[in-house]
Amino acid sequence: MELSETGRSRLNGYLFLLRRSLRAAVPRQAAEDALREIESHLRDRIAATAAFPDERTSLEHVLAQLGTPLRVAQAYAAEHTLNDAVASGRTIPMARAIGHLAVTTVAGFLVAELVFIGYATAFSGLVLAMAKLIVPDRVGFWFDNGVPVRLAMDLTPPPGEDPAGGYWVVVIGLAIAVAFTMLTTRGAKRFLGWYRLRLATRPVLRGIRTGY
Numbered sequence: 001m002e003l004s005e006t007g008r009s010r011l012n013g014y015l016f017l018l019r020r021s022l023r024a025a026v027p028r029q030a031a032e033d034a035l036r037e038i039e040s041h042l043r044d045r046i047a048a049t050a051a052f053p054d055e056r057t058s059l060e061h062v063l064a065q066l067g068t069p070l071r072v073a074q075a076y077a078a079e080h081t082l083n084d085a086v087a088s089g090r091t092i093p094m095a096r097a098i099g100h101l102a103v104t105t106v107a108g109f110l111v112a113e114l115v116f117i118g119y120a121t122a123f124s125g126l127v128l129a130m131a132k133l134i135v136p137d138r139v140g141f142w143f144d145n146g147v148p149v150r151l152a153m154d155l156t157p158p159p160g161e162d163p164a165g166g167y168w169v170v171v172i173g174l175a176i177a178v179a180f181t182m183l184t185t186r187g188a189k190r191f192l193g194w195y196r197l198r199l200a201t202r203p204v205l206r207g208i209r210t211g212y
Contacts, residue, residue, distance in 0.1 A: 001046060001047070001049055001050060001051040001055060001058060002047075003046065003055065003059070004055060006055075006056075007055050007056070007059050010056075010059060010063075011042065011046070011059070011063075014042075014063055014069060015035065015038075015039055015042075017069040018035060018038065018069040018072060018073065019031065019035050020069075021069045021070050021072070021073035022034050022035055022072075022073045022076060022077075024073070025073045025074065025076065025077035025080075026073075026076060026077050026080045027080075030076075030080050034076045038066070038072065041066075042062065042063075042066065045062050045065075046058075046059065046062055049061075049062055075199070077100075078100065078101075078104070078199055079196070079199055081093075081096060081097045081100050082097050082192055082195060082196040082199065083196065084096075084097070085097035085098075085189075085192050086189065086192050086193050086196055089189060091185075094185075094188055094189065094192065097192050098111060098112050098115055098188060098191075098192070099112065101195065107195070108195075111188070111191050114184075114187070115184055115187075115188050118180050118181075118183065118184030118187070119180070119181070119184055121176065121180045122176065122177045122178075122179075122180035122181040122184065123177070124176070125172075125173045125174065125175070125176030125177035125180065126173065126174070126177040127153075127173075128151070128152070128153060128169065128172075128173035128176070129169070129170045129171075129172075129173030129174045129177070130173075131153045132167065132169045132170045132173065133170060135153070135155070136167070137162060137163070138153055138154055138155050138157065138163065139152070139153045139154075139163060139169055140162075140163025140164050140165035140166070140169050141163055141164045141165045141169075142154060142157070142161070142163055143161075143164065148164070151165070151169070151172070
């Protein structure tokens, strides 16, 4: 259908709100690129839609199928954040992406907790290795009735109790730090890659990319 002046005003109003929502959610250039993509999609959809039962009803139906400007902007923001994190593999973009998912999805919240535990464990291993070099008689394997029960730093151990393990504890601590850093980073990146594919199948983005 070909829009009347009223119809064009309604479409322009939608695009105006969408531009503001996008600029608040993603960098300016990404917002402009997204706006052009969405506007092209909308105009194609409108041109292919019959004005039945009237122009206003048909236009509102097309806009409703796409979603509110805020919802569309949120979908693009999530996609932009995930693309940046997966493509770069850098810590800060990945942390930003996981943080975004943690406050918007249950899966993201659970993964954020696991990532926190993973990096916290890595940091603990590094601290343990450094502490062994500074206070070697307070860091190592601690025993209970001849059984090793923990690998830790204890500044106030029971009288006469000393840790075992020697300076091998430094190697063990560094190994823990490296292993948990690598595993956590790889796990986080795989999750973000999986979620990016899942996001691409959602109605808002799928409809625009496929022209549906």
